Amino acid sequence: MKTYEGQLVATGLRFGIIVGRFNEFITNKLLGGALDGLKRHGASEEDITVVWVPGAFEIPLTAQKMAGSGKYDAVICLGTVIRGGTTHYDYVCAEVSKGVAHVGMATGVPTIFGVLTTENIEQAIERAGTKAGNKGFDAALSAIEMANLLKSM
C-alpha cells in the first residue's frame, strides 16, 4: 500500500498571501497567524508575498492571477466576512468560497481558503487568535502540507 502525505516543512517553498482589507481589525490578526505559521515551519521572508485587496469578494480574481503566475507553491486566501442586516453576506461568502476552490482546481496550485464567515464579530475574534485559535495559522499549515503533497505525487 502506498500512502502520500505532505510534510510540514516550508523551507524553500514560495507563498502568496491575499488579505481582504474589509474587517481589517480581524484580517490583520489572520495575516499575523499565517506569517507565524509559515516562518516557524522554515519559510523565508523573501519567499512570502502579501497582497491586500479591498474585500473578500476580490480574493478569487487575485488568487487566479497569483496562482497562474507560476511564482508560488501555494496561495493563502485570508478574509473576514461578518453577516450584516441584508443577504449580502450570503452572496459574498458563496462567491468567495466557490472562486477560491475554482482557482486551485484550474491552476493546480494549492489555494487555501482561510476566509472567516461568521454570524457576528465575536465569532470572528474567537478565530483570529483567541479561544478558537488562529485560522490564519491553520491556513498556513494547510498551504505547507498541500504544497509538499502535490510535489511528492
Ligand SMILES: Nc1c(NC[C@H](O)[C@H](O)[C@H](O)CO)[nH]c(=O)[nH]c1=O
Ligand atoms: N461585507 C463584507 C465585505 N464586503 C465587500 C466585498 O468583499 C467587496 O469588496 C465589495 O462588494 C466590492 O466588490 N467584504 C469582506 O471581506 N467582509 C465583509 O464582511
Ligand SMILES: CC(=O)[C@@H](O)COP(=O)(O)O
Ligand atoms: C457581509 C457583508 O457584506 C455585510 O457586512 C454587509 O452588511 P449589510 O448586509 O448590513 O449591508
